[in-house]
Amino acid sequence: MAEDGLDPRLEAQILENRTELSAGEYATSFKFTRTAFAQPIPNLDRRRRRVFSFGDRLFNTQWVQAPGSVASLDGLGPLFNRNSCAGCHIRDGRGRPPIAGETRMLSKLIRLSIPGENAQGGPLPHPVYGAQLQEQGILGVSAEGKTQITWTQETGQFTDGTDFSLRKPSYKFTELGYGPLGDDVLFSPRVSPAVFGLGLLENIPEADIVQQADPEDLDGDGISGRPNYVWSEESQTKMLGRLGWKANEPTLKQQIAGAFNGDIGLTTPLFENNSCSESQADCQEAATLGDPPDVSGEFLDKITTYLSLLAVPARRNVEGALEQQGERLFYQGQCASCHLPQQLTGNSSVHEEHNNQTIHAYTDLLLHDMGPALSDMRPDFEASGQEWRTPPLWGIGLVETTNNHTFYLHDGRARNLLEAILWHDGEAHEAKEFVRQLDEDDRDALVAFVASL
Numbered sequence: 073m074a075e076d077g078l079d080p081r082l083e084a085q086i087l088e089n090r091t092e093l094s095a096g097e098y099a100t101s102f103k104f105t106r107t108a109f110a111q112p113i114p115n116l117d118r119r120r121r122r123v124f125s126f127g128d129r130l131f132n133t134q135w136v137q138a139p140g141s142v143a144s145l146d147g148l149g150p151l152f153n154r155n156s157c158a159g160c161h162i163r164d165g166r167g168r169p170p171i172a173g174e175t176r177m178l179s180k181l182i183r184l185s186i187p188g189e190n191a192q193g194g195p196l197p198h199p200v201y202g203a204q205l206q207e208q209g210i211l212g213v214s215a216e217g218k219t220q221i222t223w224t225q226e227t228g229q230f231t232d233g234t235d236f237s238l239r240k241p242s243y244k245f246t247e248l249g250y251g252p253l254g255d256d257v258l259f260s261p262r263v264s265p266a267v268f269g270l271g272l273l274e275n276i277p278e279a280d281i282v283q284q285a286d287p288e289d290l291d292g293d294g295i296s297g298r299p300n301y302v303w304s305e306e307s308q309t310k311m312l313g314r315l316g317w318k319a320n321e322p323t324l325k326q327q328i329a330g331a332f333n334g335d336i337g338l339t340t341p342l343f344e345n346n347s348c349s350e351s352q353a354d355c356q357e358a359a360t361l362g363d364p365p366d367v368s369g370e371f372l373d374k375i376t377t378y379l380s381l382l383a384v385p386a387r388r389n390v391e392g393a394l395e396q397q398g399e400r401l402f403y404q405g406q407c408a409s410c411h412l413p414q415q416l417t418g419n420s421s422v423h424e425e426h427n428n429q430t431i432h433a434y435t436d437l438l439l440h441d442m443g444p445a446l447s448d449m450r451p452d453f454e455a456s457g458q459e460w461r462t463p464p465l466w467g468i469g470l471v472e473t474t475n476n477h478t479f480y481l482h483d484g485r486a487r488n489l490l491e492a493i494l495w496h497d498g499e500a501h502e503a504k505e506f507v508r509q510l511d512e513d514d515r516d517a518l519v520a521f522v523a524s525l
Contacts, residue, residue, distance in 0.1 A: 082403055089413040089432055090399070094466045094525070095272055095384035096417070096429030102386050108470045109164040109268045113383040113425050120381065120423075127378020130371055132158045135336055137210045138362025147366025150213040150358035151206035151347060152337035153181050157375075160264035160335060164382060165475040167264030169221060169241070169484040176207060177219055180484060181335065182243070183260040184253075185450060192303035193310070194320075194453050198257060200250050200351045204334045205259075213354045214249035219261075228494065231509045238494060240445075241485055250352055260448040261483040262317050269466060270315060270324045271380030273433060275417040275426045278312050284412065284436045295409045295499045297438035300461070302453045305329070305342045314437050317482045318452040319461035325376045329367075338366040380423060385467045387432070389524045398521025401514055405506035410462045410499070412436040434465035434525060443497025446481070458498060469523030489519050 078086075093100045101111040112124050133145055134156045140146030154160050160167050160179040167179025182205040185195035197203040201216055209215040223239040230236065243261065245253060287298040300313035304322045313319035321327040329342035339346055344365060348355035389395045402408060411434040419427040439459040449457040460482060468489070472478050478488050486492035496504040507518065 078400060078404065085413075086399055086403055090390055090396075091432065092386040092390055094387050094432045095269060096425075096431050098425035099272060099383050099429065100386045101383035104385060104388065104470060104473065106474050107163055108385045109266055109382065109467060109474050111383045113381050116381065120377070123374055123377050124381050127374045130157075130375045131164075131378060132156060135338060138366075143363065144368065144371070147338050147362045149208075149210040149337040150355045151209050151216060151352075153204070153206055153208065153335045154178070155336060157331070157336075161267050163474050164267050166266045166471050167484070168475070168477045168479040169263065175218070180261060180263045181205070182219055183262060183450070185258045186254075186256050187258065194303055195258070195451065198253065200349050201253065202347050202349050204347070205245065206337070206347065209249070209355070210358060213358050215247070216250060217248040218246050220244040220246055228508075230515070232511050234512065236491075236494060238491055239485060239487065241483060258450040260450045260452070263479070263482065263484040265317065265463070266467060266471075267379050268382035269384040269433060269464065270382075271421065271423060271426050272384070272417055272429065272431050273314055273435075273437065273464070274324050274380075275421045276415050276437065277418040280415065281312065281314075281437050285438055293406070293409065294502055295406070295440070297410065297436055297440050297499075298454075300439050300452075300454050313453065317460060317463070318455040319437060319439055320452045320455065324379060325372065328376055328379065329372060332367055340365050340367045340372050341369045342372070380426070385470055387525055388469070392520070392524070394517050394520045395524045396521075397514070398517035398519065401510065401518045402521055405503045407503055410436055410438070410440055411465055432466065435462045438462060440500065441498035442500060445497055446495060465522060465525045468525055489522050490515060
């Protein structure tokens with residue numbers, strides 16, 4: 073054993089992954105300012121730089137109601153949450169729940185469904201409100217409603233006697249524009265995730281992801297992990313889910329098209345119909361305005377290229393003593409079992425910088441049971457209410473710099489990284505208990521390491 077009690081093989085693994093190059097040799101950025109998540113991968117040629125810039129413009133476009141002065145940039149709504157991608161993913165970063173004084177959800181939304189499955193095996197949309205509560209409508213169309221969040225405090229204690237408090241959200245839906253939601257409604261609150269590095273995650277071979285799964289926990293370590301298989305609109309079949317809080321999106325292109333449709337109310341070649349239900353007559357009538365699709369296939373491809381080419385911020389303070397102390401604790405606590413430190417991308421990307429790269433996203437892209445406290449009680453394809461995809465940790469320490477907040481987890485309930493760890497349960501119960509038994513210095517070291525990623 074090593075001097076600090078680590079298995080030599082684990083120590084070797086730590087050293088192998090201790091690098092600034094989070095996204096490999098070509099897709100790592102060393103800019104750590106407020107625009108750290110919005111940087112293109114270095115050394116783009118002129119042609120792709122033009123596509124990146126145009127995609128950036130589309131990402132920041134504030135879509136307007138049809139007919140607009142520019143036909144290719146109208147079609148907002150009729151129902152929507154925000155009028156631009158950047159409205160939720162501010163500076164390509166992470167959303168948050170409303171704070172004091174805010175009466176609307178600006179970068180968080182509510183997914184809706186009722187018990188059962190749709191024809192593709194996914195959530196069964198609410199018969200009136202559809203798959204998402206859209207809090208805004210264009211002129212003449214009633215918004216679907218608003219969301220009120222109240223917080224209650226739950227207290228706990230580290231084994232050194234230090235108290236901690238976690239806040240738990242409760243939801244109430246008000247000003248419902250189309251009648252009551254009903255007693256059988258299922259809902260899932262989700263903040264908008266950061267959008268960099270997705271082209272690399274898309275290029276990890278499926279076999280490598282599935283190989284990490286252990287749904288029956290045959291190795292007996294208490295951690296299972298299993299893939300989600302979801303519907304692909306392009307291939308019209310089920311595929312491995314990689315993206316989204318529940319690994320409920322198979323490709324970056326579909327994730328973007330889905331967000332256009334649900335969040336902004338825009339149709340695309342992948343989602344040709346607006347989100348109005350048959351019960352929403354004003355919405356149906358307004359949806360006839362403009363020329364479909366609202367977002368052309370060309371524009372959808374360009375914004376997909378833009379997001380694919382966003383660089384990943386480099387890991388910071390690699391040689392820091394505090395960060396290295398925390399790094400060892402990260403491995404000792406089995407955090408690395410789900411937040412996988414290293415993966416190798418395949419060679420199927422059209423962007424050479426994404427092929428055959430060793431990356432350090434700290435995710436296995438698998439579903440894990442995170443316990444009842446984090447459950448949304450809403451199945452999403454093969455994901456149960458308690459299961460969530462392991463979120464990537466790269467860049468997480470720069471959220472405060474880029475987005476001016478430190479709210480984490482799928483619904484933003486955690487007010488800092490330590491709270492996010494303490495909400496872990498289910499398969500991660502032992503890891504949480506490991507952290508709960510650390511003294512203050514070790515807790516600080518662990519958080520410093522995670523914040524350096």
